[in-house]
Amino acid sequence: MRELKILAVIVVLTLITYWGVEPFAHSQMHPHHEPATFKYDDLPALTKKGDPKNGAKLFMNAGCVGCHSIKSQGVPAPMDAVSASASYGVNPPDLSMAGALYDERFLASYIKNPAHAMKLEHKFNQNRPFPMPNFYGLGGDIDQEVADIVAYLKSIAPKEVKPKEAFENACGRCHNMRYDKWTVIGEKPKFKNDIEEKEFELKFAKYEANLKKYLGRIPPDLSMFIRSRGEEYIRDFVEDPQKILHGTAMPRVGLTKEATYKVIEHIEKVGDRKKDKRNSLGVWVILYFAIFALIAYAWKQKIWRDIH
Numbered sequence: 001m002r003e004l005k006i007l008a009v010i011v012v013l014t015l016i017t018y019w020g021v022e023p024f025a026h027s028q029m030h031p032h033h034e035p036a037t038f039k040y041d042d043l044p045a046l047t048k049k050g051d052p053k054n055g056a057k058l059f060m061n062a063g064c065v066g067c068h069s070i071k072s073q074g075v076p077a078p079m080d081a082v083s084a085s086a087s088y089g090v091n092p093p094d095l096s097m098a099g100a101l102y103d104e105r106f107l108a109s110y111i112k113n114p115a116h117a118m119k120l121e122h123k124f125n126q127n128r129p130f131p132m133p134n135f136y137g138l139g140g141d142i143d144q145e146v147a148d149i150v151a152y153l154k155s156i157a158p159k160e161v162k163p164k165e166a167f168e169n170a171c172g173r174c175h176n177m178r179y180d181k182w183t184v185i186g187e188k189p190k191f192k193n194d195i196e197e198k199e200f201e202l203k204f205a206k207y208e209a210n211l212k213k214y215l216g217r218i219p220p221d222l223s224m225f226i227r228s229r230g231e232e233y234i235r236d237f238v239e240d241p242q243k244i245l246h247g248t249a250m251p252r253v254g255l256t257k258e259a260t261y262k263v264i265e266h267i268e269k270v271g272d273r274k275k276d277k278r279n280s281l282g283v284w285v286i287l288y289f290a291i292f293a294l295i296a297y298a299w300k301q302k303i304w305r306d307i308h
């Protein structure tokens, strides 16, 4: 009987400690912030209806192709990722999917003033210009021209973007994902020999050094973030990093709601491959402990019976 009482006391104390600590730890790790709305309504709405044909011409004439590839349209990258990072700090992304990934209101503002749309004006200004220049128009109505470029990007974008593609296009120029063999300079290839591997590592190291110079620090590998932060945190952080890490160099990338969930789906798949398995395993672990406790109890009874 005494043992049962002791057991009861231990169980109660453990539960109190658990309930006391868990919600507290939770509130510390996830301070409250407004959830994502994906409206980007601090930026002006598009007022003009874009013409994709004219947008295609403007895209060429405005010099976008000087930095960006559009592989789906046969527009090649002007330079490799490492050289691009030496010039711009980061490799300008391929824009084949931009129209499907980014909110159109965001895109229009971004083209006119990237640092403003990304909320990075505390890092980039007159003294330290953002690597992508503002677009000041090519002589016509600038709002019409911007709407045309946005319409062009939307017209060439695929109807459906895969989760992995969404991640690689929107985040992959800054973030590695080791567990998926993704590096900031692309998929890690299978190496034929040591020299190939060393060459790849050298390129990777150069790119990361440029990235660090550009952003002030190397962005974290995102393989395990889904476990430490969870889906909601990542969603709200991506929608507006400044809201959560004030002063951070991580840009607001302007993803649509759908694209954000695609990205998260990929991060979750890579970081938590065993989620379902783990959940079903839980039952067996508890069962194991229950049986183990019974055996331990029976054993203890037997020993004490002999002693008394």
Ligand code: HEC
Pocket (backbone or CB within 6 Å): 059, 062, 063, 064, 065, 066, 067, 068, 088, 090, 091, 092, 093, 095, 098, 102, 107, 110, 111, 131, 132, 133, 135, 149, 170, 251, 252, 253, 254
């Ligand atoms: C001098 C090089 C340069 C030129 C010219 C340039 N860009 Fe960029 N662009 C960049 C760089 C660098 C980035 C990535 C910046 C970052 O992630 O910090 C970028 C990013 C982008 C993005 C991704 C934005 C996001 O939210 O992730 C889009 C879309 C884009 N550019 C469109 C354009 C369009 C349209 C033009 C032509 C009007 C253009 N760019 C001209 C260098 C350039």
Ligand code: HEC
Pocket (backbone or CB within 6 Å): 090, 167, 170, 171, 172, 173, 174, 175, 215, 217, 218, 219, 220, 222, 225, 234, 237, 238, 245, 247, 248, 249, 250, 251, 253, 255, 263
């Ligand atoms: C232009 C580079 C750049 C791009 C593009 C970018 N990030 Fe980041 N990201 C950063 C930097 C820099 C940090 C480190 C921020 C800090 O600690 O202040 C960061 C940090 C993070 C963090 C960690 C936040 C924390 O609490 O520590 C997450 C999660 C994240 N990024 C997700 C994403 C996702 C998802 C995407 C694509 C939708 C993305 N990032 C695109 C540069 C980038």
